Structure formats: structure tokens, C-alpha cells
Amino acid sequence: MVILKKVTVIALMLLGLGIYAQENRDLDNYRYTDKRGVNVFEAPKSTETSFKGLKVRFGGASTLQFQGIDHENSDLAGIELQPIGSNFNLATANLDIDVALYDGVRMHLRTFLSSRHHHETYVKGGYFQIDKLDFVKEGFMEDFMKYATLKVGHMENNYGDAHFRRSDNAQAMHNPFVGNLIMDSYTTEVGAELLVQKNGFIGMLGVTNGKLNQSVDKTSEDGSSGGASFLAKLGYDKQINTDLRVRITGSMYNTGYVPNSYLYAGDRGGSRYYGVMIADAATADNFRSGRYNPNLKNKISAIMFNPFIKYKGLEFFGTIETASGKATAELENRTANQFAGELIYRFGKEENLYIGGRYNSVDSEEMTGEDVTIKRSQLVAGWFLTKNILMKMEYVNQKYEGFATTSTLNQGKFNGVILEAAISF
Incomplete structure (x- = not known):
């Protein structure tokens, strides 16, 4: 706790100094963490530059929820759920450091100061983003780099579009809802991604070492220290006219063998639905409560399609x-x-208010042979008080079907209301 307090104090001092010293905190080819980043997916690409020397941007995020949720199960095997009531959840906080190192070269680092899973402060991940190769030679491959972006690091992998709209621990400004998807496809692995954006067309190829927790231990089937994962994305994103924007992408993630795949278990920030469907709070590692991991532990192939349509204030985003x-x-x-499938209607001055709903379902085969189904409905209302402050109110209703009578989730369900306040800068 002493170390955590010291780190937090230092971080706050750095944030204060950064905010005080920076009259212009904008960066090139950067997705903003405030309201300006809503409905932005990959970082925008432009050949224009504002680089005048090394520039450090300190930023951060903080969220707090008040949760009022009830839960129950069949209790056929005498598995009683822990009692939960209405109260505040743990406040979460992020620290972001973004540095313009050279013209067209930027570094990003995100640290979780407070999260549901870890008591200590720890680094989520970071990467280099390269939009120009002038550090090799001025104008080097400039015709190609007008459209290309290279990312290298231990970073959040660009599989699908849903991860651009999810809450990342305290960073909740881009998620119109409070909770993420039931099967929350998200992981951080060491690798590289090459993204090309031209005339609305999007193409990405990536490769990683398939590991969230890095190690040189030889644990794979062939005696090596692990396998590799491959990613690809192909899509189209176009502002057709002033009222209509259309985007559709298809993504793939594949690994032949890894010691432990975290594609559906990689979010150390944890679920927003605290304590739900947990039998014993004292012994269970329950930070993923309310989510579902199909536990495809060592070999996995995943495909995701995401349509996004926005007409004036009405937007639809889907995940298949x-x-x-x-x-x-x-x-x-x-x-x-x-x-x-989620439908959001944004209205008011600069679309600072919104209402919406989402339906989310998962069908999966358990390792024990059961065919299970999870269904979730969410209703939400949100208000951007400023571009840096967002208030949300969500009603959630989730049901579990097909789980074994010996499972905590047998005939399980939870429902209730969550209020969330989110700040990001």
C-alpha cells in the first residue's frame, strides 16, 4: 500500500505538471481519449505534421460506479450465491503517457493505477507507432507511408472492432454502455501490426508471440517457448455524405499452439458487474464475473464481423x-x-446526450459437454457534461441456460441498475 500511494502521488504530480505545461496537447495520428474519440476506430492517418521537437502528453482516466444488482441461481446442488447489495464499486484509474519522439514516430504507454483485479499499480502495455520513416532518410518510402502505419510493442491487439468501443479499466468514454460484451475478446501480446488506410479501405496484418504473460520457459508441444498468433483485418469505412457514415470490417485471430490463450480472459481491469454469480467471494478469483470465457486454452481460431452505420444521430454497431x-x-x-447488436441515438448540442440498447447472446459448448447459452439485454442513457466528463445509467438483465446442475450458473440470472461517472483527459 505504501508503494501504491507513492506511485499514485508521483503520477498525480506528473499529470499536474503535464497539464500545466502543455498549451497544446494534440498529437498527430492520435485517437483522443475524450469525447473526440467516440466512434473513432484505428488511429486516423494524415501526412500533415505538427512536430517541432520531443513532446510529452500526460493523460489519465477515472471511473466510479454505484451498483444495484440482484442475482440468483437454482441452488440445486446447494451452491448458494454470495449476498450482494447496493453500493459503490472500487474506483478505477489509468495513467497515459504519449510521446512524440520524432516526426511520424510516437510512443504510447498505459498504466492501471487502480483496477479490479490487481491491488498494485501495473503497466497494461505500450507500443511504438510509426507513420513516417524519415528517421531512416528524409522522404524514405513516403509514397507508401502516406497510407501505412506500423505498430510494435506489447499492446492491445487489433482483432475486431468491438475492442475500440469497450471500457479499458478506467477509460470508459468510448463505450456507450457500462459493461463490455459477454465474450470480451481482448488481449495484450508482444507483436507488430501493419495497417494500411486508403480511400476508405482498411487492411491490417499482424503477428504476435501469442502470450499475455511473457516467459522464455519451454512449455509448448514441440519443446519451444511458445507459438505465434496471426491477425488480419479487412474493411471499408467511408463518410458517404454529411449525414451518413458506413463501416464494415472482418477480422481474424489464429494460433496453432500457445501455452495459454487469453483472447477471452485477458482484461485485467475486470468486469463492471461486481460480485455477480459468485458462490464464495473469499476464495474465488471473481474479477471476470458476468463475462464468459469458452476456455479454448491452447489452440484457437476466431473470426469477427462488425458493421457500423451512423445516420445523423442514429447509429448501429454489430458483432458477429x-x-x-x-x-x-x-x-x-x-x-x-x-x-x-446495439442501437444508439445521440442528440442535443454536439450530440452530448444519448439513449440506447444492446442485445448480446453467446452459445457455446462447455469442456464438460453441455451446450450453454447466455443472453444479456442492456438499456442505457448517457450525458457528456463536457468532452472530458460522461455520466451513464444502465439497466442490465442477464440469464444463463444449459449449465450443469453442479454449476454456480445453473438457471442463473442477474439484473439491476448501474450508474457510472467517467472522466478522461
């Missing part, structure tokens, strides 16, 4: 996802499918 794979001990692959 299928993932197949297995643990090494299993003989055959299992499959999990996810569907989500």
Missing part, C-alpha cells in the same frame, strides 16, 4: 463472432458463437 479451438488434453475442437 465465432471462435473454435481446444485445450491440449481435448480430442476435438469446441465452438463458441457470439452475436451483439
Whole structure:
């Protein structure tokens, strides 16, 4: 706790100095963490430059929820859920450091100061983003780099579009809802991604080492220290006219073997639905409560399609996802499918108010053989008080079907209201 307090004090001092010293905090080819980043996916690409020397941008985020949720299950096997009531959740906080190192070269680093899973401050990940190769030679490959962006680091991988709209611990400004998807496809791995954006067309190829927790231990089937994961994305994103924007992408994530795949278990920030469907709060590692991990532990192939349409203030975002794979001990692959559709209407001055709903369902085969289904409905209302402050109120209703009578989730359900205040700068 003493170390955490010291780190927090230092971070706050750095943030204060950064804010005081920076008259212009804008960076080139940067997705803003405030309201300006809403409905932005990959970082924008421009050949214009504002670089005048090394520039450090300190930023951060903080969220707090008041939760009023009830839960229940069948209790057929005598598995009683822990009692939960209405109260505040743990306040979460992020620290972001973005540095313009050279013309067209930027570094990003995100640290979780407070999160549901970890008591200590720890680094989520970071990367270099390269939009120009002038550090090699002025004008080097400039015709190609007009459209290309290279990212290298231990970073959040660009699989699908849903991860651009999710809450990342305290960074909740871009998520119109409070909770993320049931099958929350998100992980941070060491690798590189090459993104090309031209005339609305999007193409990305990436490769990683398939590991969230880095290690040189030889734990793979062939005696190596692990396998590799491959990513790809293809899509189209165009502002058709002043009223209509259309985007559709298809993404793929594939790994032949990894010691432990975290694609659906990688969010150390944890679920927003605290304590739900947990039998024993004292012993359970419950930071993923309310989510579902199909546990395709060692081999996985996943595909996601995401349509996005915005007409004036009305927007639709969809997720169609299928993932197949297995643990090494299993003989055959299992499959999990996810569907989500959300409809948001933004209105008011500069669309600072919104209302909306989301339906999310998952069908999966458990390792024990059961075919299970999880269904979630969410209703939400939000208000951007300023571009840096967002208030949300969400009603959530989630049901579990097909789980074994010995499972905590047998005939389970939870529902209730969550209020969230989010700040990002």
C-alpha cells in the first residue's frame, strides 16, 4: 500500500505538471481519449505534421460506479450465491503517457493505477507507432507511408472492432454502455501490426508471440517457448455524405499452439458487474464475473464481423463472432458463437446526450459437454457534461441456460441498475 500511494502521488504530480505545461496537447495520428474519440476506430492517418521537437502528453482516466444488482441461481446442488447489495464499486484509474519522439514516430504507454483485479499499480502495455520513416532518410518510402502505419510493442491487439468501443479499466468514454460484451475478446501480446488506410479501405496484418504473460520457459508441444498468433483485418469505412457514415470490417485471430490463450480472459481491469454469480467471494478469483470465457486454452481460431452505420444521430454497431479451438488434453475442437447488436441515438448540442440498447447472446459448448447459452439485454442513457466528463445509467438483465446442475450458473440470472461517472483527459 505504501508503494501504491507513492506511485499514485508521483503520477498525480506528473499529470499536474503535464497539464500545466502543455498549451497544446494534440498529437498527430492520435485517437483522443475524450469525447473526440467516440466512434473513432484505428488511429486516423494524415501526412500533415505538427512536430517541432520531443513532446510529452500526460493523460489519465477515472471511473466510479454505484451498483444495484440482484442475482440468483437454482441452488440445486446447494451452491448458494454470495449476498450482494447496493453500493459503490472500487474506483478505477489509468495513467497515459504519449510521446512524440520524432516526426511520424510516437510512443504510447498505459498504466492501471487502480483496477479490479490487481491491488498494485501495473503497466497494461505500450507500443511504438510509426507513420513516417524519415528517421531512416528524409522522404524514405513516403509514397507508401502516406497510407501505412506500423505498430510494435506489447499492446492491445487489433482483432475486431468491438475492442475500440469497450471500457479499458478506467477509460470508459468510448463505450456507450457500462459493461463490455459477454465474450470480451481482448488481449495484450508482444507483436507488430501493419495497417494500411486508403480511400476508405482498411487492411491490417499482424503477428504476435501469442502470450499475455511473457516467459522464455519451454512449455509448448514441440519443446519451444511458445507459438505465434496471426491477425488480419479487412474493411471499408467511408463518410458517404454529411449525414451518413458506413463501416464494415472482418477480422481474424489464429494460433496453432500457445501455452495459454487469453483472447477471452485477458482484461485485467475486470468486469463492471461486481460480485455477480459468485458462490464464495473469499476464495474465488471473481474479477471476470458476468463475462464468459469458452476456455479454448491452447489452440484457437476466431473470426469477427462488425458493421457500423451512423445516420445523423442514429447509429448501429454489430458483432458477429465465432471462435473454435481446444485445450491440449481435448480430442476435438469446441465452438463458441457470439452475436451483439446495439442501437444508439445521440442528440442535443454536439450530440452530448444519448439513449440506447444492446442485445448480446453467446452459445457455446462447455469442456464438460453441455451446450450453454447466455443472453444479456442492456438499456442505457448517457450525458457528456463536457468532452472530458460522461455520466451513464444502465439497466442490465442477464440469464444463463444449459449449465450443469453442479454449476454456480445453473438457471442463473442477474439484473439491476448501474450508474457510472467517467472522466478522461
